[in-house]
Amino acid sequence: MNHMILGGPSRSFPKDDTFLAAAVPEADVLVLLRRALHSDARGRVATLVELDQDSLGEHTGEQDGEEGGTVLGFARWRNGDDPPSALIELVVQKNSAPEAIAAARAVFEGAGLTVALCTDQPGRILDRLLRPKYNAALRFLDEGLATQADLDLTCRLGLGYPDGPIERLLRGGLHHHHAASAALFEAFGTPGYAPARRAVVAARRRARGG
């Protein structure tokens, strides 16, 4: 399945990404990289809107909970400034067209990416799941539960993770974690999403140009 792209490069597909190079001028699947939805979407099998902290509903409009059609959302997971992973979170609505979902899968999987389907909710799968854990790890560090090295080592040795939570956050940029966490805290208001102090520090220092 071919795809065409309007906009980009973007966080999901930075410059030189093979997905950009593989695009053709005209195709049944339209990928919008940080581009507003417009008339080009009409008549396509699928239009895939890149999302950040925005909801798919902001692009499609919503009213009665019966949304859905050929416009889907997606985001390629990145740990801050780390290179993008192979994960595409594909955002669907209740009545999204099965052909559109199949076409989106075919396009992304054809590019060697893995698709995980999710509904249009704040943080999708990974941000929603990871941010509270990362905040807890940062808080544990403040509270002296263990050193950073031991917190990370425990996760690598005890859980077989390729890296520990704090080394990962520091590598990708703590301010990115702050942004994702703050947006989820605004959405849910539950304490797990409140950005941990170290993330707040990183965000403030960055805002000051530090």
Add this chain to the structure above:
Amino acid sequence: MSSIQKVGVCGAGGTMGAGIAIVAARAGFEVVRQDLSAAALERSMRDTAGFFSKSVERGKMTAEARDAVLARITDTTALDGLAGCDLVIEAVFEELSVKQALLRALHPLLPEHAIIASNTSTLSITEIASGCGREDRVVGMHFCLPAQIMKLIEMSPGVNTAPEVFQAAWDWTLAAGQQPVRTQDKPGFILNALLVPFNNDAIRLVEAGVAAPPDIDAAIKTGLGYRMGPLELIDLIGLDTQIRLSEAFYPVTLDPRAAAPPLLRRMVAAGRLGRKSGRGFFDYGKPGMYGA
């Protein structure tokens, strides 16, 4: 260099105790394995002999070394069989009253210098030691499952633990070929404090209709490079065990993420306990052990 030579393991008929005894014996320590249940001890001794024989088959140790290791192990159902141990590691049932009673009974039997270590996952080291008569010589020594394979040990001092005792226990873990990390006497130490709420959050994602279990697990594995997704892991741990862990932590921490999600309780009530019942968040066709 550790001055500890003789190591006792209480609850050696159980999963963790058997593994811990293997770690100690393999590293050259004399080991006394104790359990209330003679049948459990016997079964775990057979498993232990089998484990070392497999090591011989795989070329990890010689037959002579295996025989020497097994000769260093003695089994007993009597607590006073542990007299003369320099270190006793307890891995009995996860119940405060059981562990407290055990430590109180152990104290008069053991030499003055002996250290008692607890493998508890959820209880407080300070509370376990409370009233035992040697509160200054009790440490937390939390091995990971399976203990005979996993190197990590979370080490935690209780409020009354003497620093030199903690150091001696720490040195012993190194002498036993393990990797200790220092943590505090707090619920779940590091590993479970991060993992138990995280696993509950994954269940809440299913409950909130964010994504189906295969998509959540695929996202975690692809996005983060974990070998196993959280829902697959909960199926392996057992959904009933996840409830027990949540119930151990939530009343102590009052962290809402640690509270067992309603979906978890519904699944356990429906008999979906994970791999052991053949069905949890995934369907395994038939009940079985991991890897079976």
